[in-house]
Amino acid sequence: xxxxxxxxxxxxxxxxxxxxxxxxxxxxxxxxxxxxxxxxxxxxxxxxxxxxxxxxxxxxxxxxxxxxxxxxxxxxxxxxxxxxxxxxxxxxxxxxxxxxxxxxxxxxxxxxxxxxxxxxxxxxxxxxxxxxxxxxxxxxxxxxxxxxxxxxxxxxxxxx
Amino acid sequence: xxxxxxxxxxxxxxxxxxxxxxxxxxxxxxxxxxxxxxxxxxxxxxxxxxxxxxxxxxxxxxxxxxxxxxxxxxxxxxxxxxxxxxxxxxxxxxxxxxxxxxxxxxxxxxxxxxxxxxxxxxxxxxxxxxxxxxxxxxxxxxxxxxxxxxxxxxxxxxxxxxxxxxxxxxxxxxxxxxxxxxxxxxxxxxxxxxxxxxxxxxxxxxxxxxxxxxxxxxxxxxxxxxxxxxxxxxxxxxxxxxxxxxxxxxxxxxxxxxxxxxxxxxxxxxxxxxxxxxxxxxxxxxxxxxxxxxxxxxx
Numbered sequence: 001x002x003x004x005x006x007x008x009x010x011x012x013x014x015x016x017x018x019x020x021x022x023x024x025x026x027x028x029x030x031x032x033x034x035x036x037x038x039x040x041x042x043x044x045x046x047x048x049x050x051x052x053x054x055x056x057x058x059x060x061x062x063x064x065x066x067x068x069x070x071x072x073x074x075x076x077x078x079x080x081x082x083x084x085x086x087x088x089x090x091x092x093x094x095x096x097x098x099x100x101x102x103x104x105x106x107x108x109x110x111x112x113x114x115x116x117x118x119x120x121x122x123x124x125x126x127x128x129x130x131x132x133x134x135x136x137x138x139x140x141x142x143x144x145x146x147x148x149x150x151x152x153x154x155x156x157x158x159x160x
Numbered sequence: 161x162x163x164x165x166x167x168x169x170x171x172x173x174x175x176x177x178x179x180x181x182x183x184x185x186x187x188x189x190x191x192x193x194x195x196x197x198x199x200x201x202x203x204x205x206x207x208x209x210x211x212x213x214x215x216x217x218x219x220x221x222x223x224x225x226x227x228x229x230x231x232x233x234x235x236x237x238x239x240x241x242x243x244x245x246x247x248x249x250x251x252x253x254x255x256x257x258x259x260x261x262x263x264x265x266x267x268x269x270x271x272x273x274x275x276x277x278x279x280x281x282x283x284x285x286x287x288x289x290x291x292x293x294x295x296x297x298x299x300x301x302x303x304x305x306x307x308x309x310x311x312x313x314x315x316x317x318x319x320x321x322x323x324x325x326x327x328x329x330x331x332x333x334x335x336x337x338x339x340x341x342x343x344x345x346x347x348x349x350x351x352x353x354x355x356x357x358x359x360x361x362x363x364x365x366x367x368x369x370x371x372x373x374x375x376x377x378x379x380x381x382x383x384x385x386x387x388x389x390x391x392x393x394x395x396x397x398x399x400x401x402x403x404x405x406x407x408x409x410x411x412x413x414x415x416x417x418x419x420x421x422x423x424x425x426x427x428x429x430x431x432x433x434x435x436x437x438x439x440x441x442x443x444x445x446x447x448x449x450x451x452x453x454x455x456x457x458x459x
Contacts, residue, residue, distance in 0.1 A: 008299070027299070029327075030352035054320070056327045058352045061400040061407035085320050092416065093409060094399045109317070109443045116441070118316050148315070148443045 002040075007031040019044030019075070025051040030058035034066040041073055046104075050081035060093055067098040077101035081122065084109065091156045103157055111148035112138035119145065131155040161270055162187060167202035169228050172253050180263045198269055200262065203227040203237055203250070222269045224262065225250045230450050234396045242392040247274075247457065252419070252450025261452070274424045274456040277367070277378050277434055284369050293363035295334045296355040301366065302326050309370050315443040322377065322437075325417040326366065328410040329379040329433055333364035335406060337381035337431060345385065349404040377435045384429040388455055391423065395453070419449045426458040 004011040008027040013020055019042035055063075070077060077098055082090065087106050089096045097103060107120045117140035123133065133147035133155065147154070163186045165174050177200075178186045203225045225237055227250060241248045249265055251258060268274060281287075288305045292298065302323055311318045334356055338346045347356050358364070367378040394411040401408030415421050420436035440446045 029299075054323050054327070056324060056331070057400070057407040057410040057413055058331070060409065064400055083320075084317050085324065088416075092398055092412070109315070111442055111444070150444060150447045153447060 004036050006033055006036070011037060013040055016044075016046055018042070019046065021046040021048060023048040023051070027053055028055040028059035028063055030056070030062065032059055032062040032066070034062055034069060037066060038069045038073070042075060044076050044078065045070060046078045046080060048080045049083060049086045052083060052086060055085055055089060060089055060096060064093070064095045064098075067095065067101065071098050071100055075100070079103045080105050082106035083120075087154065087157075091153065097157065108133060108154065109148040110136060110138075110145045112141060112143055112145040114138065114143040115141040117141065117145070118148065125158055128155065128158055130160050131158050161185075161266075162197040163266065164189075164197055164199045166200070166205060167226060168205065169202060169226075169253065171228065172202070172226055172258065176259055177262065180259045181266055184266065198222040198224060198266060200224045200226060203232045204229070221245060223248050224265060224269075226253050226258075226262070227251070227450055228253045230448075238392050238395055241455075242388060248388075248455050250451070250453040252452045265454070268456070272459070274458055275422050275434070275454055276424070277369075277376060277432070280374075280376055280434075280436070281369055282371055284371050287367060287369040289365065289367045291360075291363040291365055292330060292334070293358040293360060294355065295331070295352075295357070298327060298330045298334070301330070305366060305368055309368060311370060311375060311439065313441055314375070314439040315441060315446055317443065318375070318437070318439075321417050322368070322375065325414055325435055326368070326377060326379070328414045329377070329435070330364060330366065331406065332386075332410055332414075332433075333379050333381040333431075334358065337364075337383040337385050338362065339383050339385045343385075343428075348406075351404065352406065373439050375437045375439065377437075378432055380430055380432045382430050384426045384431050386423065386425055386431050391455065415451065415453065418451065419446075420452040420454070422454045422456070424456045424458055 002013045008029050008031045010025040012023040020040050022045055067077060077100060082103060084107060090103055103125050105122055105124050108123050110119045110121045115138060117138050119139050121136060131151050133151055136145050138145040161184050163181060163184050165177060165186050165188050174186050174188050237250060247269060251261055286309060288308050290301060290305055292301050306319050306322060335347045335350060338358060340346050362382050365380040369376040394408060395415050397409050397412045418435040419438050422434040424432045438449055
C-alpha cells in the first residue's frame, strides 16, 4: 500500500473498485504537494477525510488545484467521512467539491436536550431528504437527538 | 449629535435606542441629516434604499448598519461601506447586548475612540500571550497556545474553529502585513511554502483570552498596512485566487468563524485584529449569532 508522506499531511493510497482511495491524515495547508498525488491515475478517487485535523486557506487552494488536475484526467471524485471543518469548506468555497465530484458521507453534530450529550454522527448524503437532517436516538440516553446546526447552512451542499 | 435611525425591527426600535442613548436625539426621518450625524440603518432595508443611498452617504459621515440575520447581502453592504469613510460598522442584533453595543459604538464615534481588547476583557479567567516572528512556527504556536486553555460551556469543535481562525490571522500578520521602507508589501506574493522570518521588533503578537461568556483573540502586527479596500474586496470572497501569494479567502474564513470582527488600524504603525466568539454550548446557537464587523482608523 503506497503512502505519500508530506510535511503536514500523510496520504495512504489504497486500490478500491474502480480506482483509488486517498486516506488523509494531518493538515491540508500550503505544504500540500499535488504533483505527488496526481500521478496515481484512475477513473475514480475516493477521498477519506476522517483524520484531517486542520485545513487553511492555502490548503484549500492547493486542494482545488489537485481536484482540477484530477478532473483534467477525467477522474471522478467522491468525498467520505468529512469532518465539520471540511464541510465548512464544502459549503463556503467554490470548487472545493469539483463538478465531477460529490460528498458521499459527512459528519454532522447532534445534540440531546435531555442529557446534553453531543455526538458526531456520520450521515450519507443520498439518504437525506433534501436539506433535512434525520432525527436520531441519542447514543447516551436514547432520547430524540437533533442536528446541532442550521440545516439550510450546514446542509447547503446537498442538492434540493 | 443627531442619530438618524431607520429600522423596521421591533427588537431594535427608535424607542429602545432612545432609552439607551439619552444624550442624543434619535430621529426616524432623513430631513436635515448633518455631516457629523450618525446614520443607523437596518441592512434588510438597504436594497430598497439603493436608489437613495448615494444621497444618504453624502450626508452622514458616520455609518452603522444593523442586521437581525446573517442572511444579508454582505457584498452589497460592504460595497456601500467602501464608499464612506471609517469608522464603519455592522452590528448583529440577535443578542441581548445589541443596544449596549450600538451605544458603545456611538460613544466611540463621538469620542473618536475605538473598541479595545482591554475594555472587553472584563473578569478574564485565563489568557495566553505569545510573540511570533517565524511563519514556520505558526502551527506549533497555535497548538501550544490552545493547549493551555480550556473552553468550558462551549461547543466541542471550538478548538478546531480557533485553530483555523488564528492560523489565518497569523498568516496575514506575517505575510500580508509587512512593508519595506517605501511602504511596499514585502511578502504579499511570496509562495506560502517559503517561510518568512521577521525582525524581533516586528514580531506579531497573539493573545487569546477566555472569559466567562466569550473567547477573545487578538493579533497585532507592527506595520498598520491593511486598508479598507483590501477588506472590502476580501471579506466575502468565496473563490480562491490564482495569483501568487495567499489564497485570498483567509479574511472571509476569519469573518465567518467570528461573531464579532474588529480592525483597529494605525496606518504605518500597527494593526490589531480582534475576533470575538460568544460561547454557546450548542453549535447551532453559535451559527445563529449574527456577525458584527467594525473598522476603525486610529489617528
